[in-house]
Amino acid sequence: MKTILALxxxxxxxxxxxxxxxxxxxxxxxxxxxxxxxxxxxxxxxPGGMVWPMxxxxxxxxxxxxxxxxxxxxxxxxxxxxxGFPKVSVKAEVGDLSDxxxxxVLTARVNLAVMGLSGAGDMRRFFLGSSTRDMIDAAQLPxxxxxxxxxxxxxxxxxxxxxxxxxxxxxxQSLVGLAAAFNAELLIVHVIKNGSGPEKTGKINDFIxxxxxxxxxxxxxxxxVYNKEVEEGLEWLSGYGHVDCLAMIHRPHDFLDxxxxxxxxxxxxxxxxxxxxVFPQGHKAVVC
Numbered sequence: 001m002k003t004i005l006a007l008x009x010x011x012x013x014x015x016x017x018x019x020x021x022x023x024x025x026x027x028x029x030x031x032x033x034x035x036x037x038x039x040x041x042x043x044x045x046x047p048g049g050m051v052w053p054m055x056x057x058x059x060x061x062x063x064x065x066x067x068x069x070x071x072x073x074x075x076x077x078x079x080x081x082x083x084g085f086p087k088v089s090v091k092a093e094v095g096d097l098s099d100x101x102x103x104x105v106l107t108a109r110v111n112l113a114v115m116g117l118s119g120a121g122d123m124r125r126f127f128l129g130s131s132t133r134d135m136i137d138a139a140q141l142p143x144x145x146x147x148x149x150x151x152x153x154x155x156x157x158x159x160x161x162x163x164x165x166x167x168x169x170x171x172x173q174s175l176v177g178l179a180a181a182f183n184a185e186l187l188i189v190h191v192i193k194n195g196s197g198p199e200k201t202g203k204i205n206d207f208i209x210x211x212x213x214x215x216x217x218x219x220x221x222x223x224x225v226y227n228k229e230v231e232e233g234l235e236w237l238s239g240y241g242h243v244d245c246l247a248m249i250h251r252p253h254d255f256l257d258x259x260x261x262x263x264x265x266x267x268x269x270x271x272x273x274x275x276x277x278v279f280p281q282g283h284k285a286v287v288c
Contacts, residue, residue, distance in 0.1 A: 002030035002288055003108050004086070005101065007115040007135075009036065010066060013148040017116035020275070021144075022074050023152035024114070025086035028181045028288035032086040033108060034067045037097040056094050063092035098138035105141055112287055114144045117276075136250055136278055142174070142287050144245075145276045155182040158277075159189050159241065161234055161248040164207045169214050171249055171279040176217045177286045186220045187243065191233035193226070238274045247277040 006021035008014040018034060025032040038059050067090035075088055093100055104110050115135060135143055158179050162168045172188065179186040188211060192200065208222050227233030238246055277287070 001109070002028065002286075003033060003110045004028075004030050004288070005033050005035050005104055005108075005110045005113045007035050007037075007097065007101070007113060008067070008070075010070075011116065013116035013146075015070065015116075016148060016150070017114050017146035018070070019074060020146045020150065020152045021114035022086065022088070024144075024288070027154065028178070029085045030111065030288055032088045033091055033104065033110070034071055034088065035091045035100060035104065036063045036067055037100045038063050038092055038094045039096075060092050060094065064090055067092060096134075098134050101135070102138070102140060110141060111285065112142050112144060113139060114146060117145050117147045139250075139278070139280055141280065141285075142283060143278045145278065147273055147275070150273070150275060153244065155179070155184045155244045157185040157187055157241075157243050158245045158247060159187045159234075159237060159243045161230070161246065162188055162190050162207070164190055164203050166207075166210065167282065168249065169210065170282065170284045171247070172211070172215055172220075174279070174283060174285060174287050175247055175277075176215065176220075178288045179217065179219065181288060184219070184244070186217060187241070188220065188222045189225055189234070189237060190222075191225050191227055191230045193228050243274060245275045245277055247279065249279045249281055249283075251281055 004021050004025045006018040008018050022032055024030075038056075071088040071090060091100070091104065093103075101110075101113055113135070115132065117132065132145065155178070158175060160168075160172055160175055162172075172186070175186060178184075190204065190207075192204075204224070211220070211222060225233040225237055227236065234246060234248075237243060
């Protein structure tokens with residue numbers, strides 16, 4: 001059974017992403033797990049300089065009650081039949097978010113994690129929350145990032161950004177199932193600088209030939225976008241290409257470059273006003 005994990009800290013952007021995940025799960029006939037990583041201090045100070053141990057069980061119980069209340073709110077608003085999808089469950093544990101997701105992947109066979117991006121585009125250009133960066137770096141499954149103001153609508157066109165690597169075909173094949181669930185177009189996009197020579201043309205032609213051979217989906221297309229910067233090209237596509245979701249592979253750079261700039265996927269998480277689906281490198285399983 002397919003499972004989608006919605007990560008929430010009960011913020012407005014996280015609740016919006018959870019609603020998006022619910023609608024997505026309903027369309028692809030997957031179950032949904034609402035998940036909260038409880039972060040608490042090792043001890044709680046009290047007057048007089050003493051410390052009092054935190055009651056972890058109580059904190060987790062409060063989190064689970066809040067998750068269940070939110071789950072009931074979503075389900076009631078959609079008037080789901082008793083045997084309809086998605087079945088919604090909750091998970092709350094003390095610990096790091098990425099560790100919680102890793103454990104959920106092992107125990108619940110999760111196919112996709114969904115989390116919210118907070119802040120308007122101009123703010124995200126300068127700041128991407130540490131939890132989002134950490135999740136992009138650590139996720140062992142596809143991660144869908146939902147901007148705060150995005151509401152769910154059925155996917156009609158999904159764009160996948162490729163660097164023409166043959167390893168991209170694993171992620172493209174994984175995307176076919178999601179596209180097929182909506183009968184959506186799957187647009188394979190490569191950002192190319194103007195004036196690229198015959199060597200680049202030959203590589204593009206080889207990639208397209210392999211795409212036609214390896215991927216069996218009748219609504220898949222290829223497009224070059226001309227721009228000197230990958231992020232600017234993809235941002236143009238997001239604004240003018242009638243795309244509902246942008247997908248790409250997270251390829252971490254070396255340590256110093258990663259600290260200063262981040263990967264293309266991390267940059268796009270700051271820029272995008274579309275749902276951004278980030279694949280870990282080498283991922284082969286079906287998304288949904």
